[in-house]
Structure formats: structure tokens, C-alpha cells
Amino acid sequence: MTPHRAPSGHNGAVSPHALRVAARRHPRAVDAGIAALVALACALVLSGRTGATVDAAGVLDWTSVVLLPVPLIWRRRAPVAVFAAATVLLIGSQALGAQSPAALGVTLTALHAVARYRPARFAWPAAAVTVLPGFDNRIEDGPAWGAFAAVSAVTVAVVLIGVNQRTRSAYLQALEDRAQRLEQDRDQRARLAVADERARVAREMHDVVAHHLAVIVALSDGAAATAALAPQRAADVMGQVSATGRQALGEMRRLVGLLRGTSRPEPGTRAPQPGLDDITALVDRVRDAGVRVSVRQDGTPGAWGPGAGLAVYRIVQEALTNVLKHAGPQAGAEVSLRYRRDAAEVSIVDDGAGRIARRPGIGDRHGLAGMAERATAYGGRLDAGPRAGPGWRVHVCLTFDRSEVLS
Known part of the structure; x- marks a missing residue:
């Protein structure tokens, strides 16, 4: 059995479309990957390579690095609860004295999830919760307003990005729903049109077949009854039977041509539909019967x-x-x-x-x-x-x- 492979480009790389499809199919795995990347970034900062740490990292510091991003695994399912949990864990780790220079990235990632998957009435209060502690620190510590302004700008940008993504996703979903409804309506109209056409053709076939067969049966019975006493009369009647049968065959060929969709009927079979002028001939056939x-x-x-x-x-x-x-x-x-x-x-x-x-x-x-x-x-x-x-x-x-x- 041949294993399934994701679509790839000409050079063997996985296409962006395939990545998007895989992400939609496995959202929990994507969220777990995001949590792992955030934890990796926090660990890189805590390791001292960026110069953001003051003292050597201890067990408490590394524990906070591992525990803080864990709620992000559920960022898509319960973004408000995840943001609350990340905020509480951040405050708790700071209260215990843990170094967490990159912990704000966890909070901002959770804030983005709130703005992306919940209405704006949840996102802006969450942004205020993210920014206000820094405002209190600026009042206590003095004129360090530059960092506060930068954090505030980043927070607002994260919310705006999430709201924009949510709006765009809703718009695209509405377009897909509308296209699906239009396709369903078109298919339904096509099915109704086919059903109406079938009913019309079936009605025409019934009228044609039933009438001509009834006339043929009546004429045949009359010919059989008069064959012994008036052979010539019986022969004339059978001629009428033959003519009626040919007419029935011609109309049947026309109807079958409609069913098959042929644009060119057979020679000699094309005739206009009967109308008021043909009622006299119709009555004559019934009289002959x-x-x-x-x-x-x-x-x-x-x-x-x-x-x-x-x-x-x-x-x-x-x-x-x-x-x-x-x-x-x-x-x-x-x-x-x-x-x-x-x-x-x-x-x-x-x-x-x-x-x-x-x-x-x-x-x-x-x-x-x-x-x-x-x-x-x-x-x-x-x-x-x-x-x-x-x-x-x-x-x-x-x-x-x-x-x-x-x-």
C-alpha cells in the first residue's frame, strides 16, 4: 500500500497550501508547537545569551520557563481562560522571585489568542490587564516611560493583529458559506429543471402512446370483426392502423431525440407540435376507430x-x-x-x-x-x-x- 504524502513543490519542499491544510486538520498540534516555541524563546533569554538576565538562572527560573507556556496548548479552545492562567502564573512566578525576562511573550501570545478567537469586548480589557501593571511600576520607579510606551505599543499591535485576523477569517468564512449556498441553490434548480423536463416528456409520451395505441387496438378489433364479411373494408382499416403506427413512431422518435439532446432529428421525423388546427384530424382518427x-x-x-x-x-x-x-x-x-x-x-x-x-x-x-x-x-x-x-x-x-x- 502506497503511503500518503503531502503535496510538495517542484524541489520537494512542502507547499504553503499543504501546511495550511495540515494546520486546519491538527489545531491542537499547532498550539502545542506554538507553546514549545514560546518556551524555547524564554529559555534562550533566560540562558543569558541575550544579556537580559542579571543573576545565574536557578531551578525556580527554569521551572517558570517550562510552566508558563503550558496553558498556550489550549489557546484556541479557551483563549480567555488561557490568558487568565498565563497572567496568574506570571504574577505568581514574579512573587516567588523567579527571573522571567521573556515571560511577557507568554502573556502577549495568550492576548493574541483572545483577540483572534473572541470578540473585541474581551480583547481590550485583556490588553488593559497586560499594560496596567507596567504603568504602576513607572509611577513607583520614576520616569522610565520609554519601556512602558514600547510595551503598550506592542500590546495594542498584538490586539489589532488578532482582531484583523478574526475579521478576515469571518469574512472568508462568509464568502465560503455564500458560495456553498449558491452552489446548492444552483444544483437544486438544475435538479428541479431536470425533474420538470422529465415530467413534461413523460406526459408527452403518455399522451402519444396511449392515444395511438388505443386507436390501433380499436381499428384492429374492427378489422378482425369485418375481415370475413368485408375483406376490402378490413384492408382499409388495417391501412389506417399502419398510418397511425407510423405517426406514433414519428412522435416517439421526436421525444427520444429530446431526451438524448440531439440537435438534428432524423430526416422525415421533424414536425411541429400539434395545435388547434390538428384537432380536426384527431377527431377523424377517433371516428375511424x-x-x-x-x-x-x-x-x-x-x-x-x-x-x-x-x-x-x-x-x-x-x-x-x-x-x-x-x-x-x-x-x-x-x-x-x-x-x-x-x-x-x-x-x-x-x-x-x-x-x-x-x-x-x-x-x-x-x-x-x-x-x-x-x-x-x-x-x-x-x-x-x-x-x-x-x-x-x-x-x-x-x-x-x-x-x-x-x-
């Missing part, structure tokens, strides 16, 4: 666009298909179309071939669901159900706003 269909039209269609015409056509197609499937070719149906400039009222009523209609089960409502979706898309509502006597009734009123009415 045996259903007695009458059509009544009032008014003139407005310039609604192809989408509205397709919706009216599919509603009439599905209603007549249901007549053919459930009532049979012996049924009679009436199609009523009332047109206004910004609305269309569609009504299909059948006699059920003298039989009482029943409401469909859950698995047989695909056609009704498709009609309801088309009606809802144009501000309408589907009213479908059994009549008081034999038969079934479908009624839809579609409303088109100004954007859908072409000028």
Missing part, C-alpha cells in the same frame, strides 16, 4: 402561441383516448370548444356506451394528472368525473395573460 364524435366550436381562437394550442390539443386527445379505452368504440362523445381572446374553455362529454362510469384507481390516473398539469400551467383547473347518468365529463377553462397572447 368507431367512436361517434361531434365537435362544436364557439368564437375564434386568439393569438396564444404554440404552447397554448398544444395544451388544448392534448387535453382533447387524452379525453377522447379515455373514451375509446374505457367506453369503447360504441360510445358517443361531444367536444365543445369555446374561444375568447384571452381564454379557452374545453369540454368533452361522452355517453359511456350506456354504462355508468367509475372513478379510476390510483394506478390509472396518469392521463388525468397530465390534463390537470396542463390546465394548471395556464391558470386553469381540471373538472373531471362521472356524469349523473352514464358516461364521463371533462371540463377545463384555460386563461392566458398578456405575455402569452401574441400581438
